[in-house]
Amino acid sequence: MDLPDFWFGVITLFWLGYLFLEGFDFGVGMLLPVLGRADVDRRVMVNTIGPVWDGNEVWLVVAAGATFAAFPDWYADLFSGSYLILLVVLLALIGRGVAFEYRGKVDSERWRRTWDRVIMAGSWLPTLGIGALLATTVIGLPMDAQGDRIGAWWSILRPETALGALGVAGFALLHGAVFLTLKTEGEISRRARRIGLRLAPVALLPMFALLLDVQLREGHGWTWVSLGVAGLAGLVGAQRLAAGREGQAFGALGLFIAAAVLTLFGALYPDVLPSTVDSAHNSLTVQGAASSHYTLTVMTWLAAFGAPVVLLYQGWTYWVFRKRIGTKHIPAAH
Amino acid sequence: MDVLGIARWQFGITTVYHFLMVPLTIGLSVLVAAMQTRWVRTGDTRYLAMTRFWGKLLLVNFAMGVVTGLVQEFQFGMNWSAYSRFVGDVFGAPLAMEGLIAFFIESTFLGLWIFGWDRLPRGVHLTCIWLVAVANFASAYFILAANSWMQHPVGVALVNGKPQLTSIWALLTNNTLLAASSHTLLGCLSVGGTFLICISFWHLARKHRSAPADHPERRVWFTSLRWGAWVGLVAFAGLAISGDFQGKLMFEQQPMKMAAAEALCNTEQPASFSVFAIGNVAQPDCESVKTLDVPALLSFLAKGDFSAQVPGVQQLIPEYQAKYGTNYPDDPALGALAGRPIDYVPDLPVTYWGFRLMIGFGGLAALAAAIALWFTRKGRFPDNRWTASPWVHRLSLLAITTPFLANVTGWIFTEMGRQPFVVAPNPTGVSGLFLYTADGVSPGVSAGEMLTSLIAFLLLYGVLAVIEVLVMARYVRGGLAGDLPPDPPDPTDSTDSTGATPGSEESDALSFAY
Numbered sequence: 115m116d117l118p119d120f121w122f123g124v125i126t127l128f129w130l131g132y133l134f135l136e137g138f139d140f141g142v143g144m145l146l147p148v149l150g151r152a153d154v155d156r157r158v159m160v161n162t163i164g165p166v167w168d169g170n171e172v173w174l175v176v177a178a179g180a181t182f183a184a185f186p187d188w189y190a191d192l193f194s195g196s197y198l199i200l201l202v203v204l205l206a207l208i209g210r211g212v213a214f215e216y217r218g219k220v221d222s223e224r225w226r227r228t229w230d231r232v233i234m235a236g237s238w239l240p241t242l243g244i245g246a247l248l249a250t251t252v253i254g255l256p257m258d259a260q261g262d263r264i265g266a267w268w269s270i271l272r273p274e275t276a277l278g279a280l281g282v283a284g285f286a287l288l289h290g291a292v293f294l295t296l297k298t299e300g301e302i303s304r305r306a307r308r309i310g311l312r313l314a315p316v317a318l319l320p321m322f323a324l325l326l327d328v329q330l331r332e333g334h335g336w337t338w339v340s341l342g343v344a345g346l347a348g349l350v351g352a353q354r355l356a357a358g359r360e361g362q363a364f365g366a367l368g369l370f371i372a373a374a375v376l377t378l379f380g381a382l383y384p385d386v387l388p389s390t391v392d393s394a395h396n397s398l399t400v401q402g403a404a405s406s407h408y409t410l411t412v413m414t415w416l417a418a419f420g421a422p423v424v425l426l427y428q429g430w431t432y433w434v435f436r437k438r439i440g441t442k443h444i445p446a447a448h
Numbered sequence: 449m450d451v452l453g454i455a456r457w458q459f460g461i462t463t464v465y466h467f468l469m470v471p472l473t474i475g476l477s478v479l480v481a482a483m484q485t486r487w488v489r490t491g492d493t494r495y496l497a498m499t500r501f502w503g504k505l506l507l508v509n510f511a512m513g514v515v516t517g518l519v520q521e522f523q524f525g526m527n528w529s530a531y532s533r534f535v536g537d538v539f540g541a542p543l544a545m546e547g548l549i550a551f552f553i554e555s556t557f558l559g560l561w562i563f564g565w566d567r568l569p570r571g572v573h574l575t576c577i578w579l580v581a582v583a584n585f586a587s588a589y590f591i592l593a594a595n596s597w598m599q600h601p602v603g604v605a606l607v608n609g610k611p612q613l614t615s616i617w618a619l620l621t622n623n624t625l626l627a628a629s630s631h632t633l634l635g636c637l638s639v640g641g642t643f644l645i646c647i648s649f650w651h652l653a654r655k656h657r658s659a660p661a662d663h664p665e666r667r668v669w670f671t672s673l674r675w676g677a678w679v680g681l682v683a684f685a686g687l688a689i690s691g692d693f694q695g696k697l698m699f700e701q702q703p704m705k706m707a708a709a710e711a712l713c714n715t716e717q718p719a720s721f722s723v724f725a726i727g728n729v730a731q732p733d734c735e736s737v738k739t740l741d742v743p744a745l746l747s748f749l750a751k752g753d754f755s756a757q758v759p760g761v762q763q764l765i766p767e768y769q770a771k772y773g774t775n776y777p778d779d780p781a782l783g784a785l786a787g788r789p790i791d792y793v794p795d796l797p798v799t800y801w802g803f804r805l806m807i808g809f810g811g812l813a814a815l816a817a818a819i820a821l822w823f824t825r826k827g828r829f830p831d832n833r834w835t836a837s838p839w840v841h842r843l844s845l846l847a848i849t850t851p852f853l854a855n856v857t858g859w860i861f862t863e864m865g866r867q868p869f870v871v872a873p874n875p876t877g878v879s880g881l882f883l884y885t886a887d888g889v890s891p892g893v894s895a896g897e898m899l900t901s902l903i904a905f906l907l908l909y910g911v912l913a914v915i916e917v918l919v920m921a922r923y924v925r926g927g928l929a930g931d932l933p934p935d936p937p938d939p940t941d942s943t944d945s946t947g948a949t950p951g952s953e954e955s956d957a958l959s960f961a962y
Contacts, residue, residue, distance in 0.1 A: 157961060157962065160962045161958065161961045161962055164559070164562075164563060164961065164962045165559035165560065165562065165563040165564075166556075166559055168514060168555035168556075168558065168559060169552065169555045169556040169559060171514075171518075171555070172547060172551045172552050172555050172556075174518075175517075175518065175521050175547045175551055176544065176547035176548055176551070176552070178521050178522060178525070179521060179540065179543040179544040179546065179547040179548075180540075180544045180547070180548075181540075182524065182525065182532065182536060182539070182540035182543055182544070183536070183540025183541045183543065183544040184540070184544075185536075186532055186533055186535075186536020186537065186540055187533055187536070189524075189525045189532060189536065189540070190524075190525050190529035190530075190532035190533045190536070190890075191529065192525070193522060193524075193525025193526045193529065193532075194525060194526055194527075194529035194890040194892055194893050195892060197526055197890075197893050197897045197901070198897055198900070198901075200522055200526055201526075201897075201900070201901050201904065204518055204519055204522055205904055205905075205908055207515060207518055208515040208516065208518065208519070208908060208912070209515075209908070210515075211511055211514055211515035212511050212512060212515055212912060212915070214511070214962055215507065215508065215510075215511035215962070216508075216511070216915065216919055217962065218961075218962050219508070219919050219922070219923075220919070220922065257892075258892075260891065261529070261533070261892075262529070262890075262891045262892030263892035263893075264892075266894065267894070267897055405536060405537045405540070405613075406537050406607075406612045406613060408612070408613055408614060409537050409538070409540075409541055409612075409613045412541055412613070412616045413541060413544060416541075416544065416545060416548060416549075417548070420548040420549055421548070424548065424552045424556075427552075427553075427556055427557075428552070428556055431556055431559060431560055434560065434564065434567055434568065435563065435567070439958075442956050442957070443956060443957055443958050443961070444957065444958070444961050445957040445958055445959075445960075445961055
C-alpha cells in the first residue's frame, strides 16, 4: 500500500468519524420538535449534545481540509460540481450553530420557538445534503477531462443521490433516538425509545439500498462482506433496541455506519470521483488525484501524531459529560 | 456581473465578515484566560466576575466565528476550483493542520470550559480556556501560513506547471508569515483591548462615576478598563513595529502593491510619504491629485534609508510586463479577459485609502487607550461633565469599531493590492510560479449558481449581524447581573446555581445549560 492508498483510507475514516459523531447530534436536532414537547424537554435534548456538537462538526472541516491537502482535484471537482447542495449544507449549518448558542439568550417563547425551527431545519438539511454528497462522490458526476461539471446544477442528480440523502437522514434519526435514550432520563428517554422502535424497521433501508446499488454497480468481492456486516449490524441494532439494551444498539449502529462507509468507499476504489461521461478518461482516481509524495508524507506525520491525541481528548469530553440529563438538571433560563 | 466578479465579491464579503468575529474571539479568549488565571491565583471575586462577563460576550461572538469559518473551508473548492487544483499540493496542508491541530482543540475545550464549571477541578478548567486561547492563535498562524504563501510563494518547485511542496518548514517560517502573523495577532489584541476599554468606560461613566473605589461593580469595570487600556497600548506599539517590518518586506516582495498603497505614480528618490490626498487617486498619472506630503518619509518606510529610491507605478508596469507577460492567454476559460492586456495596477483608491484608514483607525484605538490610562491613573475615575455626557457614552460605544475597521481596511488593502494575482510571483523564488485571479475561478459553475450563493450569504449574514449585535447589546446592558457571587458566599444557598462557586458540591442543576 502506498501513500495515496493510505490517504484514501484516512479520508474514509474521516467520513466515518463524521457520520458516526455528527449522525447522532444531527438526529437530536431532527427529533427536537417531535420529542421535545415542552421547552424544558427541548433544552434537555439540546444539552445532551451541547458540549460536543462543535467538536463533532470539526470532523467535517478536517475531512474537507484533508481532502484538499491529499487529493486537491477530488476536493475541487466534487465541491464545485455539487455546488448548490453544499450551499444548502453551509447555510443550514451556519443557522444551526448560531441557534444552539442563541436560543436561550432571550427569555421569550417566540424567540426560542424560532431558534428551535432553525435547529430542526439546520439538522435535516445538512443531513440530507451530506448524504447526497456522499452518494455523488461514490456514483460520480458528469465531468470533462479537466474535472469540470458538464451541464447545469441538476445534471448531478440521480436516484442514488436521493438514496444517499435519505440514507444518512434515516441513520441519523435512529442514531439520534438511541443516543437520547442513553443520555436522558425520565419521560424524554422513554419517548426517544418509542420513536426509535418505530423508526428501526425502516430507517436504515435507504442506506442499505444505496449499498446494494453501489455494490452491484462497482463493488469488489470483499465489499460483499462489509455489506453483509452492515445488514447484520442493522438487524442486531433494531433487535437490541427492542430488547431494551440501548448501549448495545448504539454500538451496533456504529458498526452499521462503519460497514456502510467501508462498502461505499471500498466499491469506489480505485476511483475517488468517477465521471458518468466517458468514465475511462475523465474519472478521477486515487493515484491521479493524489498530492505529491512529499506532501503526503508531511500529512502522514501530522495525522500520526495529531489524530490519536484528538481521539483521546474528544473521548475524555464524552467521559466528563457522561451523566444522563433530565428536566431536573436544567437551570432557570438565563 | 460575470462569474469572476461574483466569486471575488463573495470571497471578499464572507472573509471580511468572518474576520469581524475572529479578532474579537482571539483577543478576548486570551484576556478571559488571563482573568480566570488571576481569579484562581488570588481568589478575588472581581476577577471571577470579569471572567464570567467577558466570557459570555466571547461565547456569543465565538459561535458566529465558527459557523462563518465553515464557509471559508468550503468556498475554495466551490468557487475557486481551478485555484484549488493549482495550489492544492501546497495550500491544503496548512488548512488540514489548522483543522487537526487548532479547530479540534478550540471546539472541544471550549465545550469543556462552557459546561465544565462544576464538573472539572479548577486547574483543569482553567487549562481548558488557555488551550482555547492558544488554539485560536495557532489557527490564525496556520491560515496565515496559507495566505502568506499566496503573497510570497516559498518552499516549492514547479512540476508540470504546478507548484509542488518541497519544504513544509520553509512554508511555516516564511518571513511574510512571521510578519503577517505578528501584525495580525497584535491587531486581534487591539480589538480585545479596545472592547474592554469602551464597554467598561460606558458602565463606569453611566453608573459608577462617583462610586467609592471599593464598590464591587466599580472594581470589576475599573480593572477591566485598565487591562484593556494596557493591552490596547502595548498592542499598538507592537503593531507599529511589526507593520514597519511587514511594509519593508512588501516593498521587496510586491513592489507594485506598495507603490499602489502610496498611489506613487513615478519613481522618486528620495520618496515622500503622502499623508492625505485631495482629488481622484485612481489615475496613476497623478496629474489631478494634490497630496499632503512628508518629504523622504516613504524612502525610510520602504528601505530604512531616507534617501533611498522607491519605484513608482509607471516604472513598475513595464517591469511586470517584461517578467509576467503583456496579455492574458487566449483561453476561453478566462471569459471576457481572454487575450486582453493584463492590468498590473491594483485598484488605487482602494489601496491608497485602505492603507491610510488602517493606520488612522489603529491610531484612534491607541489614542483611546492612552486617554483611558491617563484619566484613570492612581485608581481615580474622573467625575465631571464630560464623563456625565450621554454623547461621550455613545462615543465610547462607537469607538469599539475603530480597531475592527483598522483590521478590515488593512486586509482589504493587502488582498486587493495583490491583484491581478491570486498567487503573487516571488521575485527571488521559482520563476514562472504565479496565478492570475481570473485563472482561479471555477470553470464548471454557472453565474446563476454563484449569484444564488452570493445573495443567500448576503441575506443570512445580514440577519445574523443584526441578531449578534442585539444579543451582545443585551449582555452589555445587563452588566454584571449574576456574575458577582453573593458576598459573603453563603454555602447553604443552593437556589442560585449561577452564583455557585465552581468546584463546590455538585447540585442537581447544571452550572451552565443552553
